[in-house]
Amino acid sequence: MxxxxxxxxxxxxxxxxxxxxxxxxxxxxxxxxxxxxxxxxxxxxHFTGSFKERGALNRLLQLTPDERKRGVVAASAGNHAQALAYHGARLGVPVTIVMPEGTPFVKADGTRAHGATVVIKGLDFTGSTEEAHRLRDEEGFVFVSAFDxxxxxxxxxxxxxxxxxxxxxxxxxxxxxxxxxxxxxxxxxxxxxxxxxxxxxxxxxxxxxxxxxxxxxxxxxxxxxxxxxxxxxxxxxxxxxxxxxxxxxxxx
Missing domain, CATH: 3.40.50.1100 (Rossmann fold)
Structure with a gap:
């Protein structure tokens, strides 16, 4: 690619x-x-405080109508989560964010405040990514990597x-x-x-x-x-x- x-x-x-x-x-x-x-x-x-907004918004705008209805899932405890949540809410795209156990409450709460569903799962980013992939496969979400x-x-x-x-x-x-x-x-x-x-x-x-x-x-x-x-x-x-x-x- x-x-x-x-x-x-x-x-x-x-x-x-x-x-x-x-x-x-x-x-x-x-x-x-x-x-x-x-x-x-x-x-x-930027509104959510980082450069991540450009990539998150661009990816959301590339979704097909069917993908928009199904929603997206990502693993993130930081800026990618906030950016996807904020722009997903604006565009009417359901967003689920998987965060590692031990993520500071303020980060999880801030992401929820932007309209995303937050799932706490995994000891670290790798574990959270595995859970996000499981949700993609079982729920039909589109997985949106923070960088890949x-x-x-x-x-x-x-x-x-x-x-x-x-x-x-x-x-x-x-x-x-x-x-x-x-x-x-x-x-x-x-x-x-x-x-x-x-x-x-x-x-x-x-x-x-x-x-x-x-x-x-x-x-x-x-x-x-x-x-x-x-x-x-x-x-x-x-x-x-x-x-x-x-x-x-x-x-x-």
Whole structure:
């Protein structure tokens, strides 16, 4: 499976008017610290607080009428859950989210507040994903991965498209890697718009799955990290295949 720049342009048109175009601002402090001209895209200003909205909405809008009636299921305790729940409610698509045992109440309650059904199952993300797959098979839901899905990757690519339109002189992009959806989509968009741009990924030291996979190794992932949003034990197959040839280096 692959994602093209035309796919990302189509995603931009598909989600237009339903997701905010977030601002790009020059960071004086980061520029002073690094000795470079640093610009930041404020995706935390999305309604649910993260870039995940673009991918979630794009994927929901790709559903057939029958799939919309049946609804979607996902495994997530964070931003993907919130984004799917919020936009699913807006579009009238039933959303079921499976969260691991021990998920903070505020996250489960926040997802329910957006209209989703929340199921607490599994000791970790792997266990929750297994339960989500079971519900897909038994209830007929469409499973929507947080990152291992071309519709998600395509939607996330709109981030880089906007970024480079607003800051066309950028020489490099530094992008966090969890499951890989963001860096995959952004790499395709950025390289199409500016072939000489340099793309760097960043992973948490305790969860270096992309970097390890590049070396042909299986990463030993686990433990606490301040970067919990990218604490994913295994990068997705789809985003890795897309991003690996386009990413210059991964910083851990």
């Amino acid at each position: 692959t994602v093209t720049f035309d796919d990302i342009l189509a995603a931009r048109d598909r989600i237009a008017g339903q997701v905010d175009r977030t601002p790009v601002r020059y960071s004086r402090r980061l520029s002073q610290l690094t000795g470079a001209e640093v610009w930041v895209k404020f995706d935390n200003l 899905d071309t519709g998600i990757v395509t939607g996330q690519g709109v981030c880089a498209l906007e970024f480079l339109e607003d800051a066309p002189d950028l020489e490099a992009l530094i992008i966090p890697i969890g499951g890989g959806g963001l860096i995959a989509g952004c790499s395709v968009a950025a390289k199409a718009m500016k072939p000489d741009i340099r793309i760097f990924g960043v992973e948490a030291a305790m969860y270096p799955s992309f970097a390890a996979r590049r070396r042909g190794e299986v990463a030993k992932c686990g433990g606490q990290t301040i970067a919990e949003g990218i604490a994913i034990k295994a990068v997705g197959d789809i985003p890795f295949a897309i991003a690996d040839p386009l990413v210059e280096d991964v910083l851990v």
